[in-house]
Amino acid sequence: MDQITNEQALEVIKDMIERRKMKHNQTGFYHLLWGILISCAIVAMYVLVGSGLDHLIVYSWAIFVVGGAVASFVYAKRTYEKQGSSKDLDLGLSSIWIGTMIAMFFVAFIFPILNAYKWYVIYTMVCLLMGIANISTGILIKQKMSLFNGILWWIGSILFLIIRNELVFMGVFVLLLVVNNIIPGFHLYNLARKQNGN
Amino acid sequence: METNFAELDSIIHSRVRLAIMILLLQTESANFTYLKKEIDVSDGNLSSHLRKLEEAKYIKMKKSFENRKPKTAISLTEKGRTALDEYTKNLEEYLHLVSENKQK
Numbered sequence: 489m490d491q492i493t494n495e496q497a498l499e500v501i502k503d504m505i506e507r508r509k510m511k512h513n514q515t516g517f518y519h520l521l522w523g524i525l526i527s528c529a530i531v532a533m534y535v536l537v538g539s540g541l542d543h544l545i546v547y548s549w550a551i552f553v554v555g556g557a558v559a560s561f562v563y564a565k566r567t568y569e570k571q572g573s574s575k576d577l578d579l580g581l582s583s584i585w586i587g588t589m590i591a592m593f594f595v596a597f598i599f600p601i602l603n604a605y606k607w608y609v610i611y612t613m614v615c616l617l618m619g620i621a622n623i624s625t626g627i628l629i630k631q632k633m634s635l636f637n638g639i640l641w642w643i644g645s646i647l648f649l650i651i652r653n654e655l656v657f658m659g660v661f662v663l664l665l666v667v668n669n670i671i672p673g674f675h676l677y678n679l680a681r682k683q684n685g686n
Numbered sequence: 687m688e689t690n691f692a693e694l695d696s697i698i699h700s701r702v703r704l705a706i707m708i709l710l711l712q713t714e715s716a717n718f719t720y721l722k723k724e725i726d727v728s729d730g731n732l733s734s735h736l737r738k739l740e741e742a743k744y745i746k747m748k749k750s751f752e753n754r755k756p757k758t759a760i761s762l763t764e765k766g767r768t769a770l771d772e773y774t775k776n777l778e779e780y781l782h783l784v785s786e787n788k789q790k
Contacts (some may be wrong), residue, residue, distance in 0.1 A: 492701050494694065494780050498703055499776070504708035506726055579714070 517563055518585045518625075523669025525556045526614070529596075530661055537654075545607055549596035556591040569571025580628055588621040608648065611661060615645035622668065633675070637668040694780075697742045698773045702735045703728055707762065707770050716760040736760065740763060744769055 492500065513517045532548040564582035595613040599605065618640035626634030651657050698704055705725045722732050739745045744766030748759045750762060762770070 492699065492704070494777055496701070497694075497704055497777055500704045501708050501777075504705050504724070505712070507709075545739065581772060 496569070502627075507583075516673050516678075518560065518581070518621075518673075519669045519676060520673030521559055521563075522556060522585070522589075522618070523665050523673055525552045527662070527665055528552055530658065534658060542607065544598045545610075546597050549610065550593060551588055553593045553596060556587055557593070560586050560589065568600075580624060583626045584621055584628075588617050591617050605616070608657070611648040611657070612645045615641045615648060618668070619645065631676075633672050637672055640664060640668055694776055695769055695773045696743065697738060698769060700735070701780070702731065704773075706732075706735060706739060706760075707744065707766065710760065710762045711767070711770060713761075715759040717746075717760065718758050721760065742766075742769075747780055 529549050529552040536542060536544050538546060544575050592614060596610050600607060600610065619638045622634050622641060623638030627637060641664065644660065647660055651660060700708055700723055706721060709721060709724055722729065740747055743763055745760055747761050750757050
């Protein structure tokens with residue numbers, strides 16, 4: 489029978505809302521993707537600086553950022569096809585991350601080519617953008633961890649204006665990436681797998 | 687205890703149709719397979735409930751082909767949103783009254 493009481497109606501509403509909430513955990517993908525891509529960009533930067541090829545840094549950033557934006561776009565499209573539904577939240581999250589990456593492309597590629605600032609300022613700008621993406625994601629999916637990560641990125645952006653030792657500089661950035669992207673990314677990814685019964 | 691004052695929309699007041707409406711409220715659009723999987727109903731059952739909602743103009747179904755396969759994009763209409771809004775308001779009012787009565 490499909491007849492329900494008013495109390496059962498409330499249960500149906502709660503259940504359907506919960507089901508949608510589970511899907512929010514797909515954001516783990518964006519955390520992981522960008523954590524890994526930026527880590528690669530940092531390693532490339534370190535190698536290029538060490539080889540005296542500083543002028544190529546902007547190109548390495550461009551490759552990783554554009555690659556990440558394309559991967560995010562493809563992922564968002566596939567998620568829709570797989571789930572069979574799209575919603576404002578999915579669209580919002582994809583827009584935030586893809587928009588952040590387009591901004592990063594300008595910050596890490598276009599502006600340095602135009603000599604807008606020195607190469608190390610890229611870190612401060614990247615941290616600011618990652619902070620915005622993480623905080624917006626945290627607010628949208630009601631995840632305190634993401635909010636905390638966003639605040640850490642912003643603290644990092646200030647640190648990179650102060651730190652001048654190259655090794656400390658790299659160390660802090662790698663630490664921020666691991667704490668803010670890699671760990672939360674794996675956490676969210678595993679949570680989604682468990683909830684989806686995979 | 688059923689309510690006498692808060693008339694709940696009989697078109698929405700069914701487990702499957704309410705579930706469809708709530709899922710659609712949270713999505714821009716959804717396909718048949720997605721709704722079937724989330725609500726856990728048979729094809730025939732889901733089709734008949736979708737038809738009822740479509741007849742009431744609470745949802746709209748847009749049929750298309752992708753890679754030669756038929757695809758149906760289902761979404762809420764403005765009338766459907768308003769009806770669901772009214773339904774949840776009435777339900778809330780009812781539940782509020784029930785809890786007040788229990789406290790007395």
